[in-house]
Amino acid sequence: MSEIILEENEYMGDDGLLHCAVCGEAKEQLLDPKFHHLLGRDRHYRHCKCERDAAEAEAAEREARRHRAEVDRLRSVCFTDKSMWEWTFENDNGKNPKMELAREYVERWEDRYRKNQGLLLWGGVGTGKSFFAGCIANGLIEKEIPVRMTNFAEILNDLMGSYEGRNEYVRHLTNNYSLLIIDDLGMERNTEFALEQVYNVIDSRWRAKKPLIVTTNLSIEQIQNAQDMPHGRIYDRLGEMCVPIRIHGKSMRAEKAKQNMESFRQLV
Numbered sequence: 153m154s155e156i157i158l159e160e161n162e163y164m165g166d167d168g169l170l171h172c173a174v175c176g177e178a179k180e181q182l183l184d185p186k187f188h189h190l191l192g193r194d195r196h197y198r199h200c201k202c203e204r205d206a207a208e209a210e211a212a213e214r215e216a217r218r219h220r221a222e223v224d225r226l227r228s229v230c231f232t233d234k235s236m237w238e239w240t241f242e243n244d245n246g247k248n249p250k251m252e253l254a255r256e257y258v259e260r261w262e263d264r265y266r267k268n269q270g271l272l273l274w275g276g277v278g279t280g281k282s283f284f285a286g287c288i289a290n291g292l293i294e295k296e297i298p299v300r301m302t303n304f305a306e307i308l309n310d311l312m313g314s315y316e317g318r319n320e321y322v323r324h325l326t327n328n329y330s331l332l333i334i335d336d337l338g339m340e341r342n343t344e345f346a347l348e349q350v351y352n353v354i355d356s357r358w359r360a361k362k363p364l365i366v367t368t369n370l371s372i373e374q375i376q377n378a379q380d381m382p383h384g385r386i387y388d389r390l391g392e393m394c395v396p397i398r399i400h401g402k403s404m405r406a407e408k409a410k411q412n413m414e415s416f417r418q419l420v
């Protein structure tokens with residue numbers, strides 16, 4: 153047998169096999185004697201624990217990098233405004249007890265998705281409905297689930313742009329996102345065209361049996377007692393798809409204004 157040159161951190165064991173000095177495992181394995189002649193050697197290389205651990209750590213790091221890149225990609229598709237990337241459970245101020253329901257929605261996503269269970273988040277201006285929905289979006293994106301958060305003003309703007317692309321656009325909103333979040337229902341233009349398109353988008357999700365989350369400043373009474381047919385059929389669909397949750401957390405905008413006022417008082 154030729155002379156073996158030992159690397160640093162290697163030693164020849166009593167078993168005649170090369171060993172790793174760090175973990176003590178053999179770095180060689182003897183082959184079945186009947187293959188020695190055929191292969192021209194009696195042993196083959198094997199990875200010691202250190203090498204296996206290093207390979208595993210490298211694979212984990214590669215996977216973590218892939219995951220971060222995918223999460224960033226999904227976020228840039230989901231949100232139009234990058235500040236919404238920060239609407240996460242970690243950044244919640246803990247003042248809205250209903251936030252537990254948002255966490256629960258993310259945790260039980262598979263079940264919610266299967267049952268096509270969405271949410272209707274209603275309540276006054278500045279109570280944190282959009283933040284609530286944004287936390288769900290970011291929570292699901294962290295699980296690499298495609299979400300789109302938009303509003304009807306934006307959807308209508310896109311739809312006005314192209315007549316031919318309308319069906320395609322609505323199909324895209326329906327098929328490409330496991331969850332669609334529509335922020336601020338009721339703030340869009342109240343025209344026949346607008347209401348028709350709002351209905352189309354909602355109805356298309358309903359027919360595809362895919363969940364929808366809607367936030368609105370409208371009260372549940374306004375939703376249950378629609379003023380006319382076009383509104384009525386929109387709200388009826390929402391009633392079939394979405395569990396209403398009243399959000400009346402402390403207004404985050406008011407809170408912010410109060411803080412600003414206090415720091416101002418300290419100044420003067």
Ligand SMILES: [Zn+2]
Binds near residue numbers: 173176177
């Ligand atoms: Zn080792």
